[in-house]
Amino acid sequence: MLEPTLRVCEEIYKSGAPRDGAVYPEFTDGIERVQYKQLSEDDFIKKYEYGSMPVIIQGVADKWPGMKEWQIGRLLDRFGKSKFKIGESDSGRKLKVTLKQYLEYSFFGRDDSPLYLFESSLEEHPEAHVMQKDYTQPKYFRDNLYDFLPEEDQPPHRWFLIGPKRSGSEIHQDPLGTSAWNTSVQGYKRWILIPPAPKIYKRFVRGKHLMNKGEDDEAIHYFDFIFPRLKRMEHLNPEGRLPQMIECIQYPGETMFVPGGWWHAVINLNTTIAVTQNVCNSGNFARVWLATRKGRKRLAYRWLGQLFRKEFGLFQLAVAMNKRDNWVMWESRPRLKAARLKPERTKSESSNTSQSSSTSSDSSDVSSDDEKTIEAIQNAIPDFESFGRNIINKSKRRYALVIHEINLEIKAIKAKEKEERKELQRKAEKGKARSRSQSSSSEEDSSSDSSGGSKNKTNSMQFSGGEASSERSKSSSVIRIRKTD
Ligand SMILES: O=C(O)CCC(=O)C(=O)O
Numbered sequence: 001m002l003e004p005t006l007r008v009c010e011e012i013y014k015s016g017a018p019r020d021g022a023v024y025p026e027f028t029d030g031i032e033r034v035q036y037k038q039l040s041e042d043d044f045i046k047k048y049e050y051g052s053m054p055v056i057i058q059g060v061a062d063k064w065p066g067m068k069e070w071q072i073g074r075l076l077d078r079f080g081k082s083k084f085k086i087g088e089s090d091s092g093r094k095l096k097v098t099l100k101q102y103l104e105y106s107f108f109g110r111d112d113s114p115l116y117l118f119e120s121s122l123e124e125h126p127e128a129h130v131m132q133k134d135y136t137q138p139k140y141f142r143d144n145l146y147d148f149l150p151e152e153d154q155p156p157h158r159w160f161l162i163g164p165k166r167s168g169s170e171i172h173q174d175p176l177g178t179s180a181w182n183t184s185v186q187g188y189k190r191w192i193l194i195p196p197a198p199k200i201y202k203r204f205v206r207g208k209h210l211m212n213k214g215e216d217d218e219a220i221h222y223f224d225f226i227f228p229r230l231k232r233m234e235h236l237n238p239e240g241r242l243p244q245m246i247e248c249i250q251y252p253g254e255t256m257f258v259p260g261g262w263w264h265a266v267i268n269l270n271t272t273i274a275v276t277q278n279v280c281n282s283g284n285f286a287r288v289w290l291a292t293r294k295g296r297k298r299l300a301y302r303w304l305g306q307l308f309r310k311e312f313g314l315f316q317l318a319v320a321m322n323k324r325d326n327w328v329m330w331e332s333r334p335r336l337k338a339a340r341l342k343p344e345r346t347k348s349e350s351s352n353t354s355q356s357s358s359t360s361s362d363s364s365d366v367s368s369d370d371e372k373t374i375e376a377i378q379n380a381i382p383d384f385e386s387f388g389r390n391i392i393n394k395s396k397r398r399y400a401l402v403i404h405e406i407n408l409e410i411k412a413i414k415a416k417e418k419e420e421r422k423e424l425q426r427k428a429e430k431g432k433a434r435s436r437s438q439s440s441s442s443e444e445d446s447s448s449d450s451s452g453g454s455k456n457k458t459n460s461m462q463f464s465g466g467e468a469s470s471e472r473s474k475s476s477s478v479i480r481i482r483k484t485d
């Protein structure tokens with residue numbers, strides 16, 4: 001299935017023909033393309049980041065040394081003996097092999113869904129850290145709000161990738177609502193992008209409702225079988241639930257921008273070498289804040305402290321969102337409770353309270369600097385109504401858009417949570433029924449959404465022993481884990 005598309009891509013690439021609107025055997029390229037030199041930071045943020053619109057940027061990598069250095073032969077000469085991460089076992093153990101081993105595997109192996117080299121900490125790599133100099137961040141992403149946290153506290157956000165033909169990324173959203181840029185230095189990537197919307201759930205975009213028994217959601221299987229069904233039933237069908245989506249090819253040298261929350265899946269049409277980074281900026285802050293305060297409670301607390309010092313407008317936004325949702329931050333739970341009980345505490349009482357809150361959680365997460373900040377935060381919480389007016393007056397367009405997005409997101413999150421609760425209930429009922437009918441034999445993995453977890457582990461570990469399996473090998477858990485934090 002990939003071959004005819006690859007042939008069209010190569011023709012277009014050689015002839016220098018325009019890529020927007022190009023017609024491939026199974027789809028028409030529907031993404032907008034822009035020139036790096038012609039698009040200012042402001043225009044990018046307004047149109048694509050606030051506008052939550054994917055775009056391919058041409059010309060970002062024109063002067064990168066990596067365009068010459070990141071050729072397979074060169075990389076092999078430079079780093080053939082160095083080890084890179086190609087996955088993780090289900091228990092989180094890193095799977096590393098030498099670049100030479102990996103390239104042998106990817107050129108000579110016959111895996112249906114090959115393993116993907118996904119190295120997340122190039123800067124810490126004993127030899128390959130020099131590759132950091134081979135590329136520069138596009139100008140639109142220099143302000144990353146996570147940079148307010150020390151590097152070691154930040155969720156992973158930089159990856160170097162090598163993937164052979166047929167390798168790819170299952171359909172997913174990037175972690176914590178962040179946006180991403182992804183530059184292909186070599187090779188063609190086919191993308192599917194689906195915008196976030198209240199009724200677009202994980203199970204739905206994965207096409208669980210359209211899967212036959214025994215089918216999985218690995219990238220190659222998704223592109224070949226599941227997605228065509230989803231497109232027919234839910235996109236092309238006027239009664240379908242998926243009116244919007246984008247299909248396109250990313251060519252060598254092009255940079256894909258994926259806004260926070262967008263579902264996306266990728267398949268490599270030939271060997272690709274790419275670099276990708278995730279960012280949080282004022283354009284996606286509302287989404288990232290909602291995800292961070294829920295998924296990374298302690299990190300959110302520390303981050304809020306930094307925002308207070310360095311980006312007061314966004315700090316206010318975060319606090320307003322918390323107020324509106326009655327969300328109590330991790331650290332401030334006991335503090336607020338105590339404040340409600342004893343509004344006029346003495347100094348010593350208040351320090352006792354904060355001590356006991358620390359021991360009940362993780363004291364190492366709270367520095368005394370944070371303590372001072374949290375005090376200031378508590379005093380600075382604005383009244384939401386006046387805060388809203390204030391903000392709108394201050395910079396109408398910017399925040400109106402953000403607030404609108406918050407509303408959509410809150411709705412989506414509530415709907416999602418409801419769905420999750422139902423799912424949990426279903427599982428619990430299923431479990432009860434099962435334990436009634438059978439008491440032994442518990443080999444099966446019961447998590448409904450993690451397709452083939454233990455199978456993947458076995459295959460990954462086989463490979464770590466240096467075997468290029470000629471059987472169908474799976475990498476889905478490997479891929480799924482890599483952009484989580
Ligand atoms: O190039 C790819 O495989 C896509 C990468 C991606 O979407 C991700 O890592 O989140």
Ligand SMILES: [Fe+2]
Nearest residue numbers: 173174264483
């Ligand atoms: Fe992604």
